[in-house]
Amino acid sequence: MQPALLWKRQDDNAVLCQLCSHFCHIEPDERGKCGVRVNKDGDLFTLVADRVAAANLDPIEKKPLYHFYPGTTSFSVGTMGCNLACSFCQNYSLSFPPKQGQEVRGERFAPEQIVEAAKRYGAHSIAYTYSEPTIFFELVLPTAKLAHERGLKNVLVSNGFMSPQCLDELGPHIDAANIDLKGFTDDFYQQYCGAKLTPVKNNLKRIAKSDWWLEVTTLVIPGANDNPAELTRLAEFIAGNLGLEVPWHISRFHPTYKLMDRDSTPTKTLEMAYDIGKKAGLYYVYVGNVPGHPGNNTYCPGCNAVAIRREGFQVVKADLSKCSECGRPVHGVAMNALEDRYAG
Ligand code: SF4
Numbered sequence: 001m002q003p004a005l006l007w008k009r010q011d012d013n014a015v016l017c018q019l020c021s022h023f024c025h026i027e028p029d030e031r032g033k034c035g036v037r038v039n040k041d042g043d044l045f046t047l048v049a050d051r052v053a054a055a056n057l058d059p060i061e062k063k064p065l066y067h068f069y070p071g072t073t074s075f076s077v078g079t080m081g082c083n084l085a086c087s088f089c090q091n092y093s094l095s096f097p098p099k100q101g102q103e104v105r106g107e108r109f110a111p112e113q114i115v116e117a118a119k120r121y122g123a124h125s126i127a128y129t130y131s132e133p134t135i136f137f138e139l140v141l142p143t144a145k146l147a148h149e150r151g152l153k154n155v156l157v158s159n160g161f162m163s164p165q166c167l168d169e170l171g172p173h174i175d176a177a178n179i180d181l182k183g184f185t186d187d188f189y190q191q192y193c194g195a196k197l198t199p200v201k202n203n204l205k206r207i208a209k210s211d212w213w214l215e216v217t218t219l220v221i222p223g224a225n226d227n228p229a230e231l232t233r234l235a236e237f238i239a240g241n242l243g244l245e246v247p248w249h250i251s252r253f254h255p256t257y258k259l260m261d262r263d264s265t266p267t268k269t270l271e272m273a274y275d276i277g278k279k280a281g282l283y284y285v286y287v288g289n290v291p292g293h294p295g296n297n298t299y300c301p302g303c304n305a306v307a308i309r310r311e312g313f314q315v316v317k318a319d320l321s322k323c324s325e326c327g328r329p330v331h332g333v334a335m336n337a338l339e340d341r342y343a344g
Pocket of ligand 1: 017018019020021022023024031032033034035036037082083134135
């Protein structure tokens with residue numbers, strides 16, 4: 001247990017946590033909604049500042065980030081707990097136990113060890129991911145600072161429900177983010193995630209204006225957020241407020257955790273969402289979790305030629321810096337970093 005950041009003491013030894021947009025009021029000996037921040041005698045502590053519950057070397061495409069140093073690897077770390085309560089959580093064995101008062105599992109890792117491991121594995125970046133990185137902010141911040149000093153990039157894979165204060169603090173230390181936009185109604189966020197839509201939209205707008213490279217992911221769930229009108233509003237929000245060049249990843253739902261009462265998303269629903277994204281004017285829309293689907297490739301926004309062909313998370317052919325057919329640049333960061341590897 002280590003001292004937490006971003007909180008204020010209230011009357012009667014209660015505390016106000018300011019790390020995420022729940023702004024939990026936490027009484028002594030209670031935990032916040034995330035299950036990993038606890039009030040002890042009027043001070044707030046975190047249970048996860050030195051715990052890593054999952055670590056892997058992943059292709060950056062798996063985050064997914066398709067337009068940020070494509071073809072590189074990212075040392076991906078996560079801990080336990082989450083500030084949201086999604087009934088369709090794909091990492092529920094990590095995210096939910098602390099919320100139920102259970103022990104936080106994981107190995108003790110200091111920022112120095114995470115950065116060293118990333119360097120040892122030849123990773124280009126460190127990804128803060130798996131459960132929600134907001135809630136292990138006290139580990140993310142010093143690790144990200146050290147990673148930059150050692151020449152590594154930092155990547156956040158987040159639900160976007162952090163507080164404005166948290167986003168301020170993370171700002172200079174993160175290089176790219178994939179942020180979930182899980183639906184586009186307050187009802188959906190409330191009913192399926194125990195959260196609110198507005199803070200996510202506000203954070204997305206701020207991130208789009210920042211120096212971070214931004215990509216957005218929506219898991220399309222049958223009967224929950226697959227209404228064409230809702231998807232249209234969501235795609236138009238990205239196009240109008242974040243930018244036409246912001247990639248939108250449409251991902252297939254599979255029954256999991258508490259949402260076992262429906263089938264996986266039909267491919268035709270994902271293709272309908274793809275068409276909605278393109279009609280909204282988005283340059284880069286992707287169909288995810290459907291092996292071999294042509295919607296996993298990058299198409300030139302100018303002439304629609306295949307600019308980057310992928311098999312799963314592997315780049316197999318790329319005109320990374322510009323389309324070989326019409327010469328139009330493909331948006332992104334260091335798209336030509338590995339051009340030699342994929343030439344031809
Ligand atoms: S991080 Fe969010 S969910 Fe956790 S205690 Fe703070 S305000 Fe509550």
